[in-house]
Each structure stands twice: as structure tokens, then as C-alpha cells.
Amino acid sequence: xxxxxxxxxxxxxxxxxxxxxxxxxxxxxxxxxxxxxxxxxxxxxxxxxxxxxxxxxxxxxxxxxxxxxxxxxxxxxxxxxxxxxxxxxxxxxxxxxxxxxxxxxxxxxxxxxxxxxxxxxxxxxxxxxxxxxxxxxxxxxxxxxxxxxxxxxxxxxxxxxxxxxxxxxxxxxxxxxxxxxxxxxxxxxxxxxxxxxxxxxxxxxxxxxxxxxxxxxxxxxxxxxxxxxxxxxxxxxxxxxxxxxxxxxxxxxxxxxxxxxxxxxxxxxxxxxxxxxxxxxxxxxxxxxxxxxxxx
Amino acid sequence: xxxxxxxxxxxxxxxxxxxxxxxxxxxxxxxxxxxxxxxxxxxxxxxxxxxxxxxxxxxxxxxxxxxxxxxxxxxxxxxxxxxxxxxxxxxxxxxxxxxxxxxxxxxxxxxxxxxxxxxxxxxxxxxxxxxxxxxxxxxxxxxxxxxxxxxxxxxxxxxxxxxxxxxxxxxxxxxxxxxxxxxxxxxxxxxxxxxxxxxxxxxxxxxxxxxxxxxxxxxxxxxxxxxxxxxxxxxxxxxxxxxxxxxxxxxxxxxxxxxxxx
Numbered sequence: 176x177x178x179x180x181x182x183x184x185x186x187x188x189x190x191x192x193x194x195x196x197x198x199x200x201x202x203x204x205x206x207x208x209x210x211x212x213x214x215x216x217x218x219x220x221x222x223x224x225x226x227x228x229x230x231x232x233x234x235x236x237x238x239x240x241x242x243x244x245x246x247x248x249x250x251x252x253x254x255x256x257x258x259x260x261x262x263x264x265x266x267x268x269x270x271x272x273x274x275x276x277x278x279x280x281x282x283x284x285x286x287x288x289x290x291x292x293x294x295x296x297x298x299x300x301x302x303x304x305x306x307x308x309x310x311x312x313x314x315x316x317x318x319x320x321x322x323x324x325x326x327x328x329x330x331x332x333x334x335x336x337x338x339x340x341x342x343x344x345x346x347x348x349x350x351x352x353x354x355x356x357x358x359x360x361x362x363x364x365x366x367x368x369x370x371x372x373x374x375x376x377x378x379x380x381x382x383x384x385x386x387x388x389x390x391x392x393x394x395x396x397x398x399x400x401x402x403x404x405x406x407x408x409x410x411x412x413x414x415x416x417x418x419x420x421x422x423x424x425x426x427x428x429x430x431x432x433x434x435x436x437x438x439x440x441x442x443x444x445x446x447x448x449x450x451x452x453x454x455x456x457x458x459x460x461x462x463x464x465x466x467x468x469x470x471x
Numbered sequence: 472x473x474x475x476x477x478x479x480x481x482x483x484x485x486x487x488x489x490x491x492x493x494x495x496x497x498x499x500x501x502x503x504x505x506x507x508x509x510x511x512x513x514x515x516x517x518x519x520x521x522x523x524x525x526x527x528x529x530x531x532x533x534x535x536x537x538x539x540x541x542x543x544x545x546x547x548x549x550x551x552x553x554x555x556x557x558x559x560x561x562x563x564x565x566x567x568x569x570x571x572x573x574x575x576x577x578x579x580x581x582x583x584x585x586x587x588x589x590x591x592x593x594x595x596x597x598x599x600x601x602x603x604x605x606x607x608x609x610x611x612x613x614x615x616x617x618x619x620x621x622x623x624x625x626x627x628x629x630x631x632x633x634x635x636x637x638x639x640x641x642x643x644x645x646x647x648x649x650x651x652x653x654x655x656x657x658x659x660x661x662x663x664x665x666x667x668x669x670x671x672x673x674x675x676x677x678x679x680x681x682x683x684x685x686x687x688x689x690x691x692x693x694x695x696x697x698x699x700x701x702x703x704x705x706x707x708x709x710x711x712x713x714x715x716x717x718x719x720x721x722x723x724x725x726x727x728x729x730x731x732x733x
Contacts, residue, residue: 189653193601193616196647200614364564367540367557368629369581378577382568465567466611 247433252440255433264417269445272403272418275331276449279338280399286339287346287395291388294347295354296376305351308344316341316402320409329412334403341402342395349391353384389461393454400446419445489633489665490516490539490556495548497534508534510690511548516633516665518553523668523676523683525719527727531691532669536637539667556633556667557626561641563618565610571621572597572606578628596624599658616647620654627662636668640675649707652678656703673716673723678705683719687726694726 207215231249233239240246259265293300294308319340320333327333357380365371365379381388407420417425419442426434462468497509508531516522524532537543539550540558565574575593584592597605600620610618619639626634640648656679659666670676676683680699687694697719701711 189650189657190601193650193654196650197602197614197617200616200647201612360560360562360564361566363542364558364560364566366542367555368578368625369555370577374581378581379566382566385568464609466609467567 244430244432247436251433252436255431255437256440259437268417268419268422269441271416272407272420272442273445273449275334275418276338276396276400276403279335279403280342280396282335283339283342283346283395283399284392287343287391288350288388290343291347291350291391292354292376292381295351295384296380301351308351309348311340311344312348315405316398317405317409319402320406323406324410329410329415331415333410334406334415337402337406338399341398345395345398346388346391349394350384350388353387353391354380356387357383385461386458386465386467389454389458393450393458396449396454397446400442400449404442487518488515488551488553489518489520490514490552490667491550492535492539493549493551495535495538495545495550497531497538497543497546507690509538509545510692512686512691512693513548514667514684514693516667518632518665519663521659521666521668521679521681523670523680524686525670525673525676525683525723526686526691527671527688527723529688529691530686531688532671532686533637535691536635536667536669539633540635553632555629555631556635557629557631558635559619559622559626559637559639561638563610563615563622565618565622565625567610569610570606571602571608571610571613574610574621575625575628578625582629592628593624596628597621599627599661600624600654614647615643616651619643619651623655623658627658627664631664633665633667636666638670639668641670641672648675652707653704655679656705660703673720674707674712677701677712677716677719678707685719685722685726688730695722 228249231246234246235248243251256265259268290308294305295301316337319337323333323336323340327336361379361383362375365375370378403418404420404423407418408424411421411424415421419438423435423438423442426432426438459468492512492514495509495512496507498505498507500506512535514522514524524535526532534543536558538545539552540556541552542558565571566577569577572590572593575596576589579589579592580586594603594606597603600623602617602620602624605613605617605621610621613621622639640651643651652675655666658664666679668676668679677699683697683699685694685696686692697715699715701709701715705712
């Protein structure tokens with residue numbers, strides 16, 4: 176195949192051309208500098224919180240709300256938190272609730288994941304329980320507390336049951352929508368590579384569905400935490416140990432508004448902290464590794 | 472190299488081929504009843520042969536490729552291939568949760584290559600498509616041309632005797648596409664693969680193929696075939712390539728015009 180009427184090219188020519196094209200078209204994605212992160216991501220929420228505290232303090236200082244049983248001063252709430260810390264009870268409240276919440280969430284994960292996969296992949300199962308599963312998401316989980324108390328009594332099992340009923344639909348639905356959004360091209364590509372049946376599910380469908388699944392986990396945690404607080408408030412019982420929900424209920428019974436505020440702030444803080452420390456980094460990692468996270 | 476398949480029923484004596492498409496028809500259920508997409512297509516691809524399927528929209532060329540890939544079944548006729556063919560799409564279809572190297576390794580793994588060999592083999596394949604050092608790169612970090620080359624390496628990892636390509640360079644810019652034509656020609660000649668390449672680009676078809684098959688549209692039928700004797704290396708701007716392209720384009724335009732007449 177000697178070339179007669181064509182220009183001869185040495186192979187190095189093509190390699191050089193290609194290297195040039197690659198260099199020209201490659202996008203370099205670097206990490207954001209620390210300073211930019213501070214000013215763009217950290218500063219705004221700090222300012223917002225400071226503003227809320229300032230307004231709160233102003234309401235009390237200028238006696239716009241002149242009734243500590245309705246609105247305690249920020250300092251008073253802080254004193255209650257400090258007191259609980261000094262008495263060594265603060266971490267106990269938090270741990271009682273967080274350990275329940277995380278353990279319940281873990282069980283919800285074990286049940287919701289196979290359930291979601293089954294609904295996503297088996298037509299009959301989807302037709303049978305798919306609508307019920309997504310309908311359950313709109314049922315407030317506090318509605319499960321009375322039946323759970325009747326079935327299981329006032330104990331930890333009851334709490335876990337309520338968490339499961341709240342979180343399992345979220346986790347399963349997240350996985351279902353993740354699977355539904357897998358581009359058909361990936362499935363075709365997988366099939367031509369020989370990934371069919373279980374291997375197709377393991378190597379193609381599950382990793383492709385991961386972003387939707389993680390979004391479901393995030394929502395599942397929010398539901399777990401809310402369900403648990405509802406259960407703790409309604410079903411407070413001294414033998415169960417004092418969690419954040421019981422703390423709130425105790426504050427109400429004692430008409431101690433500072434304690435009520437303490438409990439609300441702790442519930443909020445723990446919910447946000449778990450999301451910021453566990454689920455948001457997980458979600459960012461999944462999206463960034465796929466180039467799905469737009470910078471800025 | 473290729474297995475010998477005797478098709479006694481068709482009265483054809485034993486022939487070696489990488490793919491045999493024999494009297495294949497395909498219809499889909501449409502709004503106006505059954506719609507015939509492919510009508511009695513017969514194409515043999517010899518071992519090591521490079522065939523392009525050329526046609527306008529609606530000629531069913533992608534449908535035909537799906538049939539050969541085994542992703543769909545023909546309504547009539549038979550398709551035999553020598554092993555499972557590899558398939559490259561217009562979109563790179565690389566998995567974004569894996570690095571370039573791991574994409575190739577997944578193909579190796581699914582083919583049953585031992586774990587200890589996969590890494591080396593993947594590096595070799597990346598070197599073949601001149602992407603040495605791209606092993607750990609994520610798909611979104613690669614340019615369009617690089618992605619298609621990784622996709623090519625992944626397809627080659629299947630070690631199929633037949634590579635099916637469904638307009639793999641259509642979404643690339645002209646310069647990159649031209650370079651990838653050279654790459655594909657080089658790799659085809661080095662590996663002695665059989666290639667069945669679908670395109671609507673006449674110049675591309677002539678530049679790459681040993682044989683160009685023109686399909687008519689609605690339904691897809693074989694309109695004409697050309698053997699391309701232009702020696703390699705070819706350039707897109709070669710006179711010989713241009714002359715044959717003009718001839719084929721005329722024929723293609725004639726096929727398209729027929730659809731406007733009724």
C-alpha cells in the first residue's frame with residue numbers, strides 16, 4: 176500500500192498534531208482558593224445568623240417583647256446551654272437522639288436500598304407498590320407515632336419503627352428516581368460490553384443511579400431526624416433517657432421558655448451539622464467526580 | 472482467524488466473514504401500522520475489511536447497526552457475526568463514575584480478563600490511541616476527541632473481530648475529526664479488525680473505507696456499492712477521494728430527490 180498520489184506523512188506528525196489538539200481542548204479544573212471559599216461560602220451564612228441574633232437581642236433589649244416567658248434573651252438561652260454543658264448533660268441529650276437517629280437511619284438504609292432496587296427494576300413490583308411508596312412520602316411521619324406506641328409500647332423499638340416508616344420511602348424513592356434517570360445510552364453501552372442481568376445492575380445501573388440515591392439518602396436523613404423528634408416529643412417516658420425531643424417537652428411542662436429555645440436550637444444544629452458533615456460532602460464528591468458540579 | 476460458517480440453507484458455500492447480514496428486514500409498529508425500516512439487506516463483511524454504510528436520514532443505518540450488535544432482533548433474515556461485536560456510538564458513552572483507565576478495565580473485566588492483567592492491558596490500549604498518561608483522568612476532564620479515543624480503546628478492549636461504529640465522529644469539530652480518521656485508519660491496519668462504519672458524510676465514507684454501501688431511505692435498501700481502491704494514507708482533500716465523493720453524492724442526492732416527488 177505504497178502512497179503514490181498522496182502526501183506522505185510520518186507517524187510522528189500525527190502524534191504531534193494530536194498532542195497539540197489535546198492540549199488546546201483540555202479544560203483544567205482546579206480547586207477554589209481558600210480565601211474565595213471563605214468569602215463566598217462561609218461569610219454569607221455567618222452574617223445571616225448574626226443578623227437574626229441581633230434582631231432577637233434588639234426585641235428583648237428595647238422591650239418590644241417584654242415577657243421572658245414568651246421570648247427569653249439570647250443570653251438566657253446561652254446560660255441554659257452552658258449550665259447543661261457544665262452539668263455534663265448536654266452531650267448526653269445530643270447523643271441519646273443522634274445515636275437513635277443514626278441507628279434508625281442505618282436500618283432504613285438496609286431496607287430502603289433493596290426495596291428501591293426492586294421497585295425500579297421489577298415491573299410488577301413497581302406497579303404494585305410504587306405509587307404507595309411515593310404517596311407515603313407525603314404522609315407526615317408524626318402520624319405513625321400513635322399506632323407505633325400501640326403496637327410496640329413506649330420504648331426504643333417504637334422510635335426506630337417511626338424512623339423507618341419516615342425514612343424508608345425517601346431512600347427507596349431516591350434510588351428509583353436515580354435508576355429512572357440513568358441515560359439509556361449507558362445501558363446500551365453496558366450491554367455491548369457484556370454487562371447484562373446482575374452484572375449490568377452492579378456495574379452500570381447502580382453507579383449511574385448514585386446521584387439520585389445520594390439525594391434520597393439526604394432526604395431520608397432529614398425525614399429520620401424529624402420522625403425521631405416527633406416520636407420523642409409525643410412519647411416521652413423517663414426510662415427512655417432524655418433526648419432532644421424530651422428536652423423540648425420537659426421545657427414546655429416546666430414553662431421554661433429558655434429550655435424550649437435551647438432544645439429547638441440543639442435540634443436544628445444537630446440536623447444541620449449531620450447534613451453538613453456527612454451528606455453534603457458525600458453529594459459533592461459524587462457530583463464533582465462526574466463533572467456535574469458547576470463551579471461558582 | 473474468523474470461523475467458517477456454512478449457510479447450507481441459503482445454498483451458499485462456506486465463506487469466511489466477520490459479519491454476514493442475509494436478507495434482513497426490520498419493521499417497527501408505527502402510527503400507520505407496521506412501518507418497514509430495512510428491506511432485504513444483505514452485506515458480508517470479510518475479515519479485516521472496512522465497510523462504510525452511507526445514507527440520508529431515515530435509511531435505518533443505525534437500526535441495522537443495532538441489529539448487528541445484537542441489541543435488537545430483525546423481523547426477517549439472519550445476522551451472523553464472528554463473536555460479539557464491539558460498538559462505538561456517536562456519543563462517547565463512557566461511564567462518568569469511572570476514570571478513563573477504569574472504563575477500559577471494566578470492558579476487560581466483563582470479558583473475563585484476570586485482575587492482574589487489566590491495568591497493563593488498559594495502559595497498552597491507551598497508548599495505542601495515543602493517550603498515554605490519561606489513565607487516571609475523569610471523563611469530564613477530557614476533550615471530545617480524547618473521549619472518542621478512550622471509547623475506541625474501550626471498544627478495542629473487547630477484542631472483538633468486528634468493530635461497529637455509529638457515526639462516532641459526527642459530533643466532533645472538523646480538525647479533530649480529520650485527525651481521528653487518520654487514527655482509525657492506523658489502528659484498523661495495525662489490528663486487522665473488520666469495521667462496519669455508519670455515516671451520512673460521503674467524504675468520510677470514501678476516505679476510510681475499502682467498500683462503500685449506499686442505502687436508500689424509507690425503507691432502507693441497498694442502492695449501490697462502490698469499491699474504493701485509493702491507497703492509504705488518504706487525505707480528505709485528495710483528488711481521488713474528492714472525485715469518488717462527487718459521484719457518490721450525486722447518487723445520494725438522486726435517492727433523496729425521489730422522496731420529494733410524491
